[in-house]
Amino acid sequence: MTDQCSGPLSGTGVTVREAGPGDVVGGVPARWVALPETVEEIAAVLRACAAHDLAAVPVGGGTKLHWGPPPERCDVLLDLCCMNEVLEHAAGDLVVRVQAGVTMEALAGVLAAEGQELALDVPFAEGATVGGTLAAALPGPRAFRYGTARDLLIGITVVLADGTIARSGGKVVKNVAGYDLGKLFTGSYGTLGVIAEATFRLHPLPGERCWVVAEVPADDVPGIAAALAASQAEPSAVEVDRPEPGGPVTLAALVEGTAAGKRAEALRDLAGAGTVTSVPPPWWGLVPANELLVEVRFPPAACGAVLAAAAGCGLSLRGSAVAGRVSLEPWEPVGEAALPALVTGLRERVEAAGGRVNVLATPYAGVDRWGRVSSLPLMRRVKERFDPGRRMSPGRLTGGV
DSSP: OOOOOOOOTTTSSEEEEEOTTTOEEETTSSSSEEEOOSSSHHHHHHHHHHHTTTTTESSSSSSSTTSSSSSOOOOEEEOTTOOOOOOEGGGGGGGEEEEOOOOHHHHHHHHHHHTTTTTOOSSSSSBBBBBHHHHHHOOOHHHHHOOOOOHHEEEEEEEESSSEEEEOOOSSTOOSSSSHHHHHHOOOOOOSSSEEEEEOOOEOOSEEEEEEEEEEOOGHHHHHHHHHHTTTOOSSSSEEEESSSSSSSEEEEEEESTTTTHHHHHHHHHHHEEESSSSSOTTOOOOOOOSSSSEEEEGGGGGGHHHHHHHHTTTTEEEETTTEEEEEEEEEETTTTTTHHHHHHHHHHHHOOOOOOOEEEEOOSSSSSSSTTTTHHHHHHHHHHTTTTTTTTTTTTTGGG
């Protein structure tokens, strides 16, 4: 492979081009775009970045590049679109190893041919990649039953800021030897290094899926959701959707596997209303695509308080009532001057109930995206350990990490 432009990356042997108008992260334009095809080529690019003090930002499908603060600088956009291979699928072991640029849709197709799946619901736009899904770490509906990306990831290959290639875990589920880079890099927004490959634990595709969908008063949601979560019918997910802040809530529960229809009927009886269907509601698993997006994490027991806080702040709500994770967006436009007060008011109510508020996306500067983060000193030490030169997506996490 040959370079396509001169500059500090010209000796890497990786395809590099001058950045164009669309090569922007959070409003910060890149100078060059590198398109590696192997782990070794990623390492070559990052060694060149280290030699010339260039900041690098990894990108997959670009579906979440507007999440988080903009980087302090972005010299090189490291596009992993060419790293799109399923490297190994050990169907008998329920394990798959893939490159980070594989889209979640493509991976699902490969696994479905063998009657298996990666039980991660990608709650965003088409084209999301494995690497981006891990870097952003937003759980989908079935995290209630199967866990998050951190739980399903059993091995990872990363490239550090100086070009060092590091591996953790393996392709065997019980292999837990070594430092767990997977848990560290999941949710890191590209600030510690580049996720190059990932190995996941899989599950068999369920033979049947049924949803119970019911419209219920907001005050009844906490009790119904708790009853569904504890039911012997074992739902895989219990989600809520309230597009109008003061309106009723649509509650939907998913049942998978053996006798799913009968188990769904049992959940409907617990809910006291609703229909059983083999088709999910149209909003199922989707995160609002508004340019202002707020995430709330909370103990499930605080569900009622979070519903009330969202309504009181004029925010629509969607997410998991039982896993303690919802996404919020404004019902009406919120101006730049009003947004800080809205976020502060929401944060006060949610934190009083034991939760926390993160502003994932906003068109405005000057908003406290994260609030108080008790682990910030630790996060800074980890950043210093993995990226002392602050060249990997600098400033993309809380506290300028």
